[in-house]
Amino acid sequence: MQQIGKQQLSILIIIFLIGSTPLFELGIKAKQDAWIAMALAAAAGLLLSAMYLHIQKRAPKAGLAELYKIHFGRVLGGAAGLLNACWFAYESMRNVRDVGELTTTALLTLTPKWIVMLLILLAAAYTVSKGLEVFVRVAQIFFPIVAVSYALILLLLIITGLPDLHQLRPVLENGFLPVLQTAFPDLVSFPFGQMVVMLVFWKYVGETNKVSRVTYWSQAGVSVFLIVMNIVVMSVLGPELSAISALPLLEVVQLIQLANFMERLDVIVTLLLFIGLYVKMTTLYMAAVFTVNAVTGTAYRHWVMPVGLLIYASSFLEKNNTYHMWIGLDITLKVVPLFQVALPALMLVVGIRKKYKAG
Amino acid sequence: MNKQDAKALTKLSPSLHANVQAIRTRFGGSSDLIVRLFRSDAAPDRELAIAYVDGIVNADTINESVMEPLMSLRLPEYMQRRGGKLLDALRSCVVSVGAVKEISTLEEALQYMADGLCLIMADGAASALTAEVCGGNQRAVTIPQTQTVIRGPQYGFVEDIRTNISLIRRIIRSPNLHVQIHKIGKQTNSNVAVLYLHGIVDEGILKEVYRRLADIDIDGVLESGYIEEFIQDETFTLFPTLLNTERPDTVAAALLEGRVAVMVDGTPIALMAPTNFFTFFQSPEDFYQRYDIATFVRIIRYVSFVLSMLLPALYIAVTTYHQEMLPTTLLISLAAQREGIPFPGLIEALLMEMTFEVLREAGLRMPRAIGPAISIVGALVLGQSAVQAGIVSAGMVIVVSFTAISNFVMPELNMAATSRIIRFALMLMAGMLGFFGIFISVLFLIVHLTSLRSFGVPYMSPLAPGPKMQGVWRDVFVRLPWWAIVLRPMDLNLRNPKRRPSGRKPPAQRHSDKP
Numbered sequence: 001m002q003q004i005g006k007q008q009l010s011i012l013i014i015i016f017l018i019g020s021t022p023l024f025e026l027g028i029k030a031k032q033d034a035w036i037a038m039a040l041a042a043a044a045g046l047l048l049s050a051m052y053l054h055i056q057k058r059a060p061k062a063g064l065a066e067l068y069k070i071h072f073g074r075v076l077g078g079a080a081g082l083l084n085a086c087w088f089a090y091e092s093m094r095n096v097r098d099v100g101e102l103t104t105t106a107l108l109t110l111t112p113k114w115i116v117m118l119l120i121l122l123a124a125a126y127t128v129s130k131g132l133e134v135f136v137r138v139a140q141i142f143f144p145i146v147a148v149s150y151a152l153i154l155l156l157l158i159i160t161g162l163p164d165l166h167q168l169r170p171v172l173e174n175g176f177l178p179v180l181q182t183a184f185p186d187l188v189s190f191p192f193g194q195m196v197v198m199l200v201f202w203k204y205v206g207e208t209n210k211v212s213r214v215t216y217w218s219q220a221g222v223s224v225f226l227i228v229m230n231i232v233v234m235s236v237l238g239p240e241l242s243a244i245s246a247l248p249l250l251e252v253v254q255l256i257q258l259a260n261f262m263e264r265l266d267v268i269v270t271l272l273l274f275i276g277l278y279v280k281m282t283t284l285y286m287a288a289v290f291t292v293n294a295v296t297g298t299a300y301r302h303w304v305m306p307v308g309l310l311i312y313a314s315s316f317l318e319k320n321n322t323y324h325m326w327i328g329l330d331i332t333l334k335v336v337p338l339f340q341v342a343l344p345a346l347m348l349v350v351g352i353r354k355k356y357k358a359g
Numbered sequence: 360m361n362k363q364d365a366k367a368l369t370k371l372s373p374s375l376h377a378n379v380q381a382i383r384t385r386f387g388g389s390s391d392l393i394v395r396l397f398r399s400d401a402a403p404d405r406e407l408a409i410a411y412v413d414g415i416v417n418a419d420t421i422n423e424s425v426m427e428p429l430m431s432l433r434l435p436e437y438m439q440r441r442g443g444k445l446l447d448a449l450r451s452c453v454v455s456v457g458a459v460k461e462i463s464t465l466e467e468a469l470q471y472m473a474d475g476l477c478l479i480m481a482d483g484a485a486s487a488l489t490a491e492v493c494g495g496n497q498r499a500v501t502i503p504q505t506q507t508v509i510r511g512p513q514y515g516f517v518e519d520i521r522t523n524i525s526l527i528r529r530i531i532r533s534p535n536l537h538v539q540i541h542k543i544g545k546q547t548n549s550n551v552a553v554l555y556l557h558g559i560v561d562e563g564i565l566k567e568v569y570r571r572l573a574d575i576d577i578d579g580v581l582e583s584g585y586i587e588e589f590i591q592d593e594t595f596t597l598f599p600t601l602l603n604t605e606r607p608d609t610v611a612a613a614l615l616e617g618r619v620a621v622m623v624d625g626t627p628i629a630l631m632a633p634t635n636f637f638t639f640f641q642s643p644e645d646f647y648q649r650y651d652i653a654t655f656v657r658i659i660r661y662v663s664f665v666l667s668m669l670l671p672a673l674y675i676a677v678t679t680y681h682q683e684m685l686p687t688t689l690l691i692s693l694a695a696q697r698e699g700i701p702f703p704g705l706i707e708a709l710l711m712e713m714t715f716e717v718l719r720e721a722g723l724r725m726p727r728a729i730g731p732a733i734s735i736v737g738a739l740v741l742g743q744s745a746v747q748a749g750i751v752s753a754g755m756v757i758v759v760s761f762t763a764i765s766n767f768v769m770p771e772l773n774m775a776a777t778s779r780i781i782r783f784a785l786m787l788m789a790g791m792l793g794f795f796g797i798f799i800s801v802l803f804l805i806v807h808l809t810s811l812r813s814f815g816v817p818y819m820s821p822l823a824p825g826p827k828m829q830g831v832w833r834d835v836f837v838r839l840p841w842w843a844i845v846l847r848p849m850d851l852n853l854r855n856p857k858r859r860p861s862g863r864k865p866p867a868q869r870h871s872d873k874p
Binding site for chain 2: 133
């Protein structure tokens with residue numbers, strides 16, 4: 001069986017949660033208090049992770065589908081597993097579509113979307129077919145690139161003195177309510193609630209007893225980083241500009257000009273964007289395949305292509321980018337809590353009275 | 360040999376003439392087969408014979424150590440009395456060659472003769488003696504042709520495997536250096552030697568090497584490349600998973616690091632496994648010259664490897680799709696150059712790259728005497744004139760030339776060849792999809808690289824998966840001073856991961872300030 005180390009788990013969590021999040025100014029509905037909303041959502045995200053980890057502890061060598069089966073029985077659990085796999089595939093599809101939209105609007109205006117999405121999905125399918133071990137290694141290779149890029153951006157921003165913390169004032173201008181409304185459920189569902197996908201992968205970690213600690217620390221670290229990036233973007237652009245910009249971090253980086261040389265850093269942002277989207281897409285794709293595989297009990301490799309095809313086909317269902325955004329921001333957010341909160345909470349409750357074999 | 364054992368073996372007959380006849384028949388009456396029948400004082404009543412293949416034996420040794428003693432010596436009395444054991448007597452008292460062995464089957468006899476041994480037979484004995492008299496013409500040990508260093512040993516392997524093993528033995532003077540010779544190739548019966556340092560090598564990997572070598576079933580092995588393709592982990596990859604070298608010091612260093620070396624008779628190129636991606640960026644000279652210089656050069660190598668793959672693709676992508684990436688002045692200058700160029704960037708680049716590949720291959724194959732012609736044709740006609748004729752832009756020539764040069768920085772030629780092929784794929788992707796195409800291709804490359812293994816060792820270790828021990832980093836991207844490189848570089852379950860005790864910086868030389 002495949003096995004990953006605790007360091008690899010940590011990197012997977014970090015790079016998955018970062019994804020493409022810092023490029024967007026999440027929680028902009030709360031205006032200059034976006035970072036407070038982020039902080040609240042991050043705290044809630046840690047609580048969610050605590051719940052997931054608690055469920056995982058009952059059967060450390062069970063994946064998401066097995067956990068469903070343990071708690072809800074074979075049929076109901078299997079159905080829940082399949083449903084969840086569909087959701088993973090759907091979330092993966094959203095990233096595929098994101099790549100398609102961003103590439104055709106920003107980089108290659110004349111290239112058809114289908115080829116862009118096909119290629120990135122092929123890369124993801126290739127990774128998925130190679131298995132989890134290879135994927136976490138790919139994440140390990142990306143990690144220094146991502147870390148250095150963000151560090152460089154932050155460093156250059158500090159040198160150029162662009163961030164202006166006054167942009168964050170007045171704090172809580174409209175009271176606490178808008179902040180709460182932004183944090184719940186939007187920011188909890190994305191990105192922090194996506195930690196539910198780790199229920200699929202935790203069982204592959206060799207050092208079972210270290211899983212919780214590594215997860216908490218990694219998630220806490222990422223949360224702090226995301227909040228910092230949120231503050232940075234807000235303090236450079238201000239609430240109004242951040243709200244209308246499609247990729248706020250790109251705008252921020254375009255402002256950096258140093259010694260007539262460090263100017264066109266857009267490449268770094270584009271690279272970060274692609275890496276983030278690729279990692280998210282592949283993680284979710286892989287989670288979908290793992291779950292289907294666990295529910296049906298058929299060979300893993302048979303499911304790589306069908307799930308991939310499903311993702312590819314469904315990525316054409318949305319007519320245009322506006323539609324894509326609307327579904328993402330309105331419809332999806334209403335469905336997501338089912339998988340992130342409701343089903344795990346149900347498992348938690350159902351499982352309280354059960355006895356578990358140590359395994 | 361196992362397969363031959365399975366077949367019925369022919370016993371040697373007690374009749375000398377029958378044996379000689381059998382050997383002649385089996386060699387098909389080859390004219391370089393020498394069989395000499397004679398009688399000697401050693402055993403006046405019985406006829407003797409020696410047989411060997413001319414040219415692969417040392418004639419002097421045969422004359423001095425086999426023929427002369429056989430012809431002139433008289434056996435001591437007590438030996439004569441033992442009658443039937445004539446061959447025993449000859450072995451212990453007469454033949455003065457180092458390695459003498461008694462054999463009893465015709466097949467063995469033929470095999471040893473083909474290997475360059477001399478056969479000694481006596482009438483009335485149903486067995487024969489073989490004497491090691493290997494020789495014949497061999498190339499002398501000279502400077503390595505492909506992997507040159509400025510500082511370091513200046514000798515390379517030759518075609519003879521015995522010489523090659525002796526070169527290693529002369530560096531590692533230890534009984535822990537174990538050598539196992541296998542015969543591979545049904546027709547060529549080539550000697551393939553496995554070398555390792557007992558006590559350092561990982562037993563599992565050693566077993567795997569043996570297993571894969573035993574699985575090889577081929578008629579002939581002419582070069583270590585044959586073996587490489589049989590024992591590598593993955594066939595459908597552009598990346599080499601075995602190191603090769605013609606330098607004894609490189610093999611010795613690999614053995615000290617816990618690798619296994621495989622040498623093949625008939626070629627100066629030895630194989631080493633397992634390996635990882637980063638080993639291909641290490642030159643033996645890295646370890647001979649100062650560590651700071653070595654680190655600098657090593658970083659240069661990584662950069663030029665990436666450039667030799669990516670530079671033409673980046674140039675195509677920027678000039679075709681992402682002009683806004685360039686500083687304005689450079690953009691204007693490039694656009695001015697490209698004015699009047701009839702082809703799109705991709706075609707222009709492919710044209711120049713193909714031209715260079717042809718030049719390179721021609722330079723390799725053409726007779727030495729017309730070598731200078733290629734530089735004239737290459738440099739003047741294809742470089743300058745192509746620009747003046749308006750077929751390619753000057754910028755493109757610069758890019759292609761730099762790419763070509765940076766490819767030669769690689770110390771391992773097979774990794775350099777890999778980057779040449781990948782370059783073309785990247786150029787195509789860049790021509791079709793710009794930066795996005797390059798990103799996707801590199802993504803595929805990274806996933807592919809991380810999925811590779813060399814004898815079970817992940818190819819991208821210690822980068823991914825991370826090292827088991829942090830000290831491994833001291834000899835990957837940088838080369839720290841020797842006293843700091845405590846661990847053997849490979850992230851294996853080596854029996855003996857430490858090459859020296861840690862934390863022993865040599866004391867600085869104290870200058871005596873006081874007179």
